[in-house]
Amino acid sequence: MAAIIEPTNLEPEKQTLLSHHKEKHFTAGEIVRDIIIGVSDGLTVPFALAAGLSGANATSSIVLTAGIAEVAAGAISMGLGGKKPQAWLDFMMKFELGLEKPDPRRALHSALTIAIAYVLGGLVPLLPYMFIPIAREALVASVVLTLLxxxxxGYAKGYFTGSKPFISAFQTTxxxxxxxxxxxxxxxAIHP
Incomplete structure (x- = not known):
């Protein structure tokens, strides 16, 4: 969303100059912050879980079942974390993601946005396991899809947070x- 800033209470010549210049400012910061928080963990945690289970020679159906259970639990946990930010969430937002604390007045909206973003991100690494019955083959597809x-x-996160998009893309990946x-x-190592 963009807000247009209009010049007011200025000298007539400055007002004329500024009337031709309209600035657009990005105002959807809170929503973007919530999406970044949800998708960031939603992509990474189920991806690591699926890789770990595949490494333990689990079947695709077990990986998928555990992955969906994790996505549900993670979405609830992350969503509730967005309603009442704890110290770890504050730390992650400020130092890892470069974001500010959520506004308590929009707690429910923030919680739902984070939870939905987590689910959407979490389904990405699990998609191959839905269609490929052999976990080793599903893992290869999951790695390619999730890294992409x-x-x-990461690029979008960098773009919207004011970081360097290519560096953000590399770090996130x-x-x-x-x-x-x-x-x-x-x-x-545990289950050869």
Whole structure:
């Protein structure tokens, strides 16, 4: 959304100059913040869970069942975290995502936005498991699909938060890749 700022209470010559110049400011910051919070964890956590379960030789149906359960629990947890921000959420928003604390007056809207964004992000890494019955093959498709989604999401996050979009895209993708590789590696080490 954009707001147009009109010049008022200015000298006539300045008002004439400014009447030809209209600034548009991005005003959807709170919604974007909520979407970033939800999608950020929604893409990464189920991705790491699916990779870990695949590394433990689980079937696609088990990965999908556990993944959907995690997405439901994560959406509720993240949504409630957006209603009553705890210290960890404040820390994550400020230092990891570069965002401000939510306005308590829009708590329900914020909670729903975060939860829906989490679900949408969380379904991305699980989609291949819905269509590919062999978990190892589904994992390869999940890795490609999710890393691409993280790249696009990271770029958009950087664009909307004022960070450098390409650096944000790289960092977001790298974090998701490290999380899923760690989960997969640990599962393989425990369950060869």
């Amino acid at each position: 989604a993280l790249l696009i999401f 790298l974090i998701g890749a490290i999380a899923s590789a760690a989960a997969y590696g640990l599962a393989k």
